[in-house]
Amino acid sequence: MANVRDWRGDELSLTSFYYSIPRVTRTWLTAATLFTLACGLGFVPFGAVLLDWDRVLRKYEIWRPLTASFLLGPLGLNFLFDLVFLYRFSKSLETGVFMGSSAEYTWMLVVIEFFLCLASMVLVPLPILGRCLMMAIMHVWSRKFPRERVHVFVFAVPAAYLSFALLAINTLLAGRLDIPGIVGVLSGHLFYFLDAIYPSLHGHQRAGITKTPSWMYRLFGERPRNQPRNQRNEITQPRSASILSQIRGHHWGTGQRLGSAEDIDS
Structure with missing residues (x-):
């Protein structure tokens, strides 16, 4: 069986590598691969899984918001690079900022998905x-690790400006505004603001929609952590940065994002 190397340079079988991916990222990556392949190869019609609010509300096809989030x-x-893009940033967030907490990371995805659904219903x-x-x-990753540097084509871009650089490049190559990308960045920034910025204003405690509910912890068999995520991020950032520095170039094609990443063995 072919082997791959993890970020430390240790050799892993493909099976070991797959199960070394944190479980939320692994589930998302697997679902995105299967759904996109099934639709692309004609096994599942795109019309059955796209987000169509008229069919959701009138015909009760409530699976559509979820299946639409798995389509790339x-x-x-572009699809292959999408998977690398998803793996790199999702894994880094789940293992770094969220310290492997499936409950907290899943809740972040649920909240962002809610923002995206709301935007798709009332805006575009x-x-x-x-x-x-x-x-x-x-975008959330770029806010958490703003001093990281990511290569876009031949330019090294600080992570703090990565979102805007990619939106600009995609808009120029496509010849039109990258509306899905803009909505995604705005949704990610809204979560980041509510989760990290707002609680620091006037002594507010992190609560409300970004606070992971107790039933989510019970669902994953976890216990709530007493340490705030912002403090955890500061503690784990040096280790996360060493992993995330392996992210190299993101090359973008006309009309769709085309990302690429390659490992640098330490």
């Missing part, structure tokens, strides 16, 4: 949410 668009090189139609969700995750 048509098959091609978004039949596919997969890319929006990835852009949101990438």
Whole structure:
């Protein structure tokens, strides 16, 4: 069986590598792969899984918001790079900022998904949410690790400006505004503001929609952590930064995001 190397340079079988991925990222990555392949190869019609609020509300097809979040668009090189993009940033957030807490990381995805659904209902139609969700995750990562540097084409961009650089490049290459990307970034920033910025204003405690409910912890068999996420981020950032520095280039194609990443063995 072919082997791969993890971020430390240790050799892993493909099976070991797959199960070394934290479980929320692994589930999302697997679902995105299967749903996109099934639709792209014609096994499942796109019309049955796209987000269509008229069918959700009138015909009670309530699975559509979830299935739309697993779709990454048509098959091609963009799809392969999408998977790398999803793996890198999602894994880094889940193992770094959220310290492997499946309950807290899943709740963040649920909240961002709620923002995306709300935007698609009242602002602009978004039949596919997969890319929006990835852009949101990438933006949250860039806020958490603003001093990291990511290569975009031949330019090294500080992570703090990564979202805007990618939106600008995609808009220029496509010749039109990258609306899904913009909605994704705004949704990710809204979560970051409510979770990290607002609680620091006037002594507010983190609560409300971004606070992981107790039933979510019970669902994953976890206990709430007493340490705030902001403090955990400060503690784990040096280790996370050493992992995330492996992220290299993100090359973008016309009309769709085309990301790439390659490992640098330490």
